Amino acid sequence: MAGVSEAFSGHRLQLAAKAGLAAGLAFLVAPLMPGAAAEYPYYAPLGALVSMYHNVAGSVRQGLQTLVGLAMGIGLAFLLVNFSDPSPLTVAIVMGLGVLLGGLPRLGTGRDWIPTAALLVLLVGGSNPDDFSFGYLIQMGVGVAVGIAVNFLIFPPLHFNAAAASLGELRLALGRQLTDMGAALKEKWPPEHEDWSRRSEDLAAAARTVRHLVQEADASRRANPRRRLHPRDVDLDYRNLRVLERVTFHIQDMTEVLSDVIWEDDVPYFVPFQDSGPLADAMTATGELLSSFNGEDVAVQRELFTAAEKALVACKAANAERKPDETEVAASESILLSLHRILRAVRPAS
Secondary structure, eight states, rough: OOOHHHHHHHHHHHHHHHHHHHHHHOOOOOSSGGGGGGGOOHHHHHHHHOOOOHHHHHHHHHHHHHHHHHHHHHHHHHHHHHTOOOHHHHHHHHHHHHHHHHTTTTOHHHHHHHHHHHHHHTTTTTTOHHHHHHHHHHHHHHHHHHHHHHHSSSSOEEEEEEHHHHHHHHHHHHHHHHHHHHHHHOOSSSSSSGGGGOOOOHHHHHHHHHHHHOOOOOOTTTOGGGTTSSOOOOHHHHHHHHHHHHHHHHHHHHHHHHHHHHHHHSSSOOOHHHHHHHHHHHHHHHHHHHHHHTTOOHHHHHHHHHHHHHHHHHHHHHHHHHHOOOOSEEEEHHHHHHHHHHHSSSSOOO
């Protein structure tokens, strides 16, 4: 159901409406093109469609790449037409060369249009490939221009909200992971709640999704006239993203260490019983700090940061009082180091 709802989301419906409008406008102006191009109006809506992208810069890039690919394909077909009539052999050659040229760098979506354009000129152009090629390229260009214009002028999309929401959701997920692990340290082992031990990959996937959405937000502001009306510090989003990616790495490491300590019998490290309480408090306090960045003001974040620092100091003191065991390594020291690095990464602004 999630995929279905995404297919009918507001952004998708807006994109579909603009694609339909651009195709209709392109077909309206297509018969006005000069010469033989007017005989091929059905390629203009296709050009509008291929240039329709979910941000303006992407529309320009995709449209230009398509036209470059078409021009290369047409040129390739002309080379073969001058030497031979269409045949199974020439079709095979044009397809092979088209796919080979598609490997050139920076062609993007244009690489798929090289063999397509070459095949159409070779087979559809017939005895008059000059007029067909001219009409094909001109009408596709008209469609691309109309598609870019529609995307630029009619509610050019800005994807800032999705990026901001994903950053907040990742903070909450990381905070919940720490508080859940803190709760597990205070339960009787093995703990009844073990969902947290299986979230490591989910957290990594969430971080990758956030990076993708922040990059989408960045791309959506390029060549977008609405960016002045809806300013956003995307550079700050990138900085916050890098912080959360570091935090995700440390929490994944803590998750693996604690899971091994609880459920694996052959690991050479353990969490001493006297460390469990202070370590749980430090984890919980750090988790509450991470969750606070999703809505609390800076003053509250500073208070929670101070509380997390105090919990970490108390945990270090408990570690110092414990007599070292020369035969085993205390995993609490590794977890403490990760908590220290998390606090250093998320320190609130002064």
